[in-house]
Amino acid sequence: MYVDLGNALDAEPRLTREALERLDERVADAHDRIDRLRDEGAHGYASLNLPETVDPAAIRRAVARFDDPAAVLTVGIGGSALGAATLTEALGTDLDAYVLDNVDPTHVAALLDTLPLSDTVVHVVSRSGTTAETLSNFLVVREAMADAGVDWTERTLVTTGPSGNLRDLAARHDLPVLDVPAGSPGRFSVLSTVALPVAALAGHDIEALLDGARAEADRLTGSLFEAPAYAYGATCYALERRGAGVNAMMPYAESLESFAEWFAQLWAESLGKDAVGQTPARALGATDQHSQLQLYRAGPRDKLVTLVRPRERPDVSIPETDFDGLDYLGGGSLGDLLEAEFRATEASLAASDCPNVRIEVDRIDERGVGELLYGMEAACTLYGELAGVETFTQPAVEWSKRAARGLLGGGDVDADDAVPEKRRLVID
Amino acid sequence: MYVDLGNALDAEPRLTREALERLDERVADAHDRIDRLRDEGAHGYASLNLPETVDPAAIRRAVARFDDPAAVLTVGIGGSALGAATLTEALGTDLDAYVLDNVDPTHVAALLDTLPLSDTVVHVVSRSGTTAETLSNFLVVREAMADAGVDWTERTLVTTGPSGNLRDLAARHDLPVLDVPAGSPGRFSVLSTVALPVAALAGHDIEALLDGARAEADRLTGSLFEAPAYAYGATCYALERRGAGVNAMMPYAESLESFAEWFAQLWAESLGKDAVGQTPARALGATDQHSQLQLYRAGPRDKLVTLVRPRERPDVSIPETDFDGLDYLGGGSLGDLLEAEFRATEASLAASDCPNVRIEVDRIDERGVGELLYGMEAACTLYGELAGVETFTQPAVEWSKRAARGLLGGGDVDADDAVPEKRRLVID
Numbered sequence: 001m002y003v004d005l006g007n008a009l010d011a012e013p014r015l016t017r018e019a020l021e022r023l024d025e026r027v028a029d030a031h032d033r034i035d036r037l038r039d040e041g042a043h044g045y046a047s048l049n050l051p052e053t054v055d056p057a058a059i060r061r062a063v064a065r066f067d068d069p070a071a072v073l074t075v076g077i078g079g080s081a082l083g084a085a086t087l088t089e090a091l092g093t094d095l096d097a098y099v100l101d102n103v104d105p106t107h108v109a110a111l112l113d114t115l116p117l118s119d120t121v122v123h124v125v126s127r128s129g130t131t132a133e134t135l136s137n138f139l140v141v142r143e144a145m146a147d148a149g150v151d152w153t154e155r156t157l158v159t160t161g162p163s164g165n166l167r168d169l170a171a172r173h174d175l176p177v178l179d180v181p182a183g184s185p186g187r188f189s190v191l192s193t194v195a196l197p198v199a200a201l202a203g204h205d206i207e208a209l210l211d212g213a214r215a216e217a218d219r220l221t222g223s224l225f226e227a228p229a230y231a232y233g234a235t236c237y238a239l240e241r242r243g244a245g246v247n248a249m250m251p252y253a254e255s256l257e258s259f260a261e262w263f264a265q266l267w268a269e270s271l272g273k274d275a276v277g278q279t280p281a282r283a284l285g286a287t288d289q290h291s292q293l294q295l296y297r298a299g300p301r302d303k304l305v306t307l308v309r310p311r312e313r314p315d316v317s318i319p320e321t322d323f324d325g326l327d328y329l330g331g332g333s334l335g336d337l338l339e340a341e342f343r344a345t346e347a348s349l350a351a352s353d354c355p356n357v358r359i360e361v362d363r364i365d366e367r368g369v370g371e372l373l374y375g376m377e378a379a380c381t382l383y384g385e386l387a388g389v390e391t392f393t394q395p396a397v398e399w400s401k402r403a404a405r406g407l408l409g410g411g412d413v414d415a416d417d418a419v420p421e422k423r424r425l426v427i428d
Numbered sequence: 429m430y431v432d433l434g435n436a437l438d439a440e441p442r443l444t445r446e447a448l449e450r451l452d453e454r455v456a457d458a459h460d461r462i463d464r465l466r467d468e469g470a471h472g473y474a475s476l477n478l479p480e481t482v483d484p485a486a487i488r489r490a491v492a493r494f495d496d497p498a499a500v501l502t503v504g505i506g507g508s509a510l511g512a513a514t515l516t517e518a519l520g521t522d523l524d525a526y527v528l529d530n531v532d533p534t535h536v537a538a539l540l541d542t543l544p545l546s547d548t549v550v551h552v553v554s555r556s557g558t559t560a561e562t563l564s565n566f567l568v569v570r571e572a573m574a575d576a577g578v579d580w581t582e583r584t585l586v587t588t589g590p591s592g593n594l595r596d597l598a599a600r601h602d603l604p605v606l607d608v609p610a611g612s613p614g615r616f617s618v619l620s621t622v623a624l625p626v627a628a629l630a631g632h633d634i635e636a637l638l639d640g641a642r643a644e645a646d647r648l649t650g651s652l653f654e655a656p657a658y659a660y661g662a663t664c665y666a667l668e669r670r671g672a673g674v675n676a677m678m679p680y681a682e683s684l685e686s687f688a689e690w691f692a693q694l695w696a697e698s699l700g701k702d703a704v705g706q707t708p709a710r711a712l713g714a715t716d717q718h719s720q721l722q723l724y725r726a727g728p729r730d731k732l733v734t735l736v737r738p739r740e741r742p743d744v745s746i747p748e749t750d751f752d753g754l755d756y757l758g759g760g761s762l763g764d765l766l767e768a769e770f771r772a773t774e775a776s777l778a779a780s781d782c783p784n785v786r787i788e789v790d791r792i793d794e795r796g797v798g799e800l801l802y803g804m805e806a807a808c809t810l811y812g813e814l815a816g817v818e819t820f821t822q823p824a825v826e827w828s829k830r831a832a833r834g835l836l837g838g839g840d841v842d843a844d845d846a847v848p849e850k851r852r853l854v855i856d
Contacts, residue, residue, distance in 0.1 A: 004854045006851035081715075102766075103766045105743045139751075186718075268727075272725075275729065279728075286531055290505050297824035300703055334568065337564055400721065400776035403772035420779075422434060423778070
């Protein structure tokens with residue numbers, strides 16, 4: 001992974017090279033702390049060890065019983081789903097990869113109509129084994145398989161924690177089961193048993209994914225001027241402190257759309273605490289030049305734009321044309337056009353003093369994606385240290401989980417969690 | 429469309445009922461101005477007349493020659509594509525609906541592998557007839573059809589302005605052609621020949637879509653306390669002025685994911701000007717409760733969350749279960765669960781003083797979607813009036829368009845538009 005900070009400096013909000021150099025002393029301290037906590041296997045920090053601690057052979061063994069399926073369906077929510085979507089979308093696949101990460105009945109019904117149930121592997125993922133959305137969806141899918149005469153026990157793979165409903169279910173029906181990694185919250189678990197099984201089923205080189213991550217891990221040192229991941233994390237933090245409350249993640253690759261969503265979860269849930277934290281906005285190049293760019297250039301000066309691009313990609317030629325005024329396109333390629341748009345957008349952001357960072361990988365392949373995902377996790381971990389927040393917890397989402405359970409009659413909910421009468425001012 | 433402002437008041441940033449009442453005098457003036465400019469058919473304002481001025485019969489005639497296709501592909505970018513994606517995703521379709529709105533060669537190649545070329549209708553949309561991305565993609569698709577022995581002239585529908593390459597092409601090959609509506613920028617043109625042809629091909633009731641929009645238009649009066657669309661637009665404006673720089677659009681319906689993207693374009697490109705404008709963030713309920721909610725509740729107090737839900741939707745039962753502690757789910761439905769999550773999230777935002785607005789439609793059907801889309805356009809128009817920006821232009825995107833053209837050797841580019849050397853500070 002390469003990080004270019006050139007356009008992040010001396011824009012608005014203003015961050016100087018000198019300020020980054022001063023910050024680098026704090027980066028050194030933060031790195032020492034991160035390193036120590038990784039060694040101790042502390043909650044969350046252990047995620048940065050995943051490229052070493054995960055066993056790809058065990059993942060390959062667990063999926064080996066599924067012989068060349070037509071489709072794979074991940075049933076999970078949040079970090080238990082976004083990693084799989086990110087990998088299969090980025091790396092492409094001949095197999096149809098679906099994710100069920102919402103409990104919208106319209107969507108679930110439509111998906112069940114589409115899925116080749118007898119030829120689908122279902123990967124159900126829940127650390128606790130009690131996530132209401134995931135288990136409800138799994139019950140619905142399982143029943144649909146049974147109704148279609150498909151033996152669901154032959155088509156189901158489980159990833160879960162050491163105890164709970166899914167662990168029991170796997171034991172009862174002799175399902176292949178993988179352990180969620182210890183000390184790794186969902187949003188930091190893409191490089192593990194949570195998302196790698198689907199990549200393995202889709203024929204991807206999961207060892208190369210881990211190699212890419214390991215290469216990025218090996219580059220973490222006590223200076224942001226040496227470690228690309230830290231360069232990015234420290235710059236985001238420094239810009240947020242100066243007023244860049246929004247971080248627009250804008251990959252120039254359609255296949256990284258889910259990556260931007262994965263990043264949004266990583267950033268929002270890890271850093272949105274104690275009244276600080278950058279708001280991630282998802283964008284996509286070149287499409288969103290015709291949508292968000294106006295705002296980034298001419299709106300409030302509260303934004304950092306993160307541009308991501310592969311240095312190489314396959315290309316498609318544009319046929320010759322007699323279209324008036326468009327002869328400059330004919331004989332070129334879509335890749336040339338996309339590249340020109342990338343450079344023009346980057347320059348136009350710089351010209352309007354909107355800070356932007358360029359992140360590159362050599363190619364969007366297993367190794368490049370491994371570098372990128374690990375790099376963002378390390379960047380987020382550093383940002384959290386610098387901001388002094390608890391990066392690896394998510395206390396503010398617990399309230400509504402308990403409240404939803406209370407509304408459904410799920411008992412043992414404190415009186416505090418009862419949902420109060422809504423204040424209304426209805427215009428209809 | 430119903431708008432409930434109850435949770436938008438007395439939160440943080442703080443907006444009071446009294447402040448809204450004071451603002452209502454300006455709403456009355458703005459409404460007079462909007463009304464007058466609609467009558468005059470002024471640029472942009474004319475969009476609010478579309479439910480009256482568009483001729484659904486002409487659209488039906490234009491698509492009648494395509495007999496029950498298997499797929500439809502919209503080739504466009506920005507507002508020329510998002511409307512079609514929004515309609516087909518919201519309303520569902522048996523026909524496979526694709527959108528090509530990026531020039532990513534990897535994606536284009538993958539799409540061409542998937543498309544049943546001989547049974548696909550291509551709808552190419554460009555007001556100017558010169559949009560580089562759209563024309564390049566069209567050239568590639570057309571060649572793929574020719575290579576596959578498909579007569580592309582039998583499979584192509586054009587929507588464009590009064591002159592330009594696409595108009596000439598249509599004349600030369602006798603293609604069915606529809607006129608883009610006069611005075612309606614792409615992001616305000618979903619209820620026109622830009623997106624309705626695809627809805628018609630997909631078997632949707634485009635008259636009901638227009639009826640829904642007309643019903644919303646008929647409710648625009650000089651008071652935000654009477655017109656739901658104005659209630660929303662005025663509240664967004666008032667909250668942004670008080671510090672809510674981010675507007676998270678969070679529908680509780682998977683089928684409204686593209687709607688959130690359409691909204692993001694509408695909001696960003698219309699309002700992101702003169703150093704003001706709310707940054708739209710896209711979210712999805714219930715999925716993003718496990719992603720963005722932590723930030724919305726506990727992060728900086730700079731957000732408004734807009735929750736959208738249908739009052740009725742089809743449902744799917746959850747089978748009975750012996751899962752430990754989850755018996756409260758069994759025998760219920762996914763709809764009950766989603767509804768409980770919606771109410772819990774709304775309450776949890778209120779409990780943490782995060783302002784939120786609830787927008788409802790009766791159902792996500794043609795009428796409901798027509799109300800919603802028109803309502804957002806009217807809300808945006810009012811916001812622009814109150815903020816004093818030029819809602820219907822997008823000057824800041826022109827620079828990079830010219831610069832990209834210059835990079836590709838497309839001539840007649842001012843020296844000012846040359847892309848300067850990039851400042852570099854590469855960490856690799």
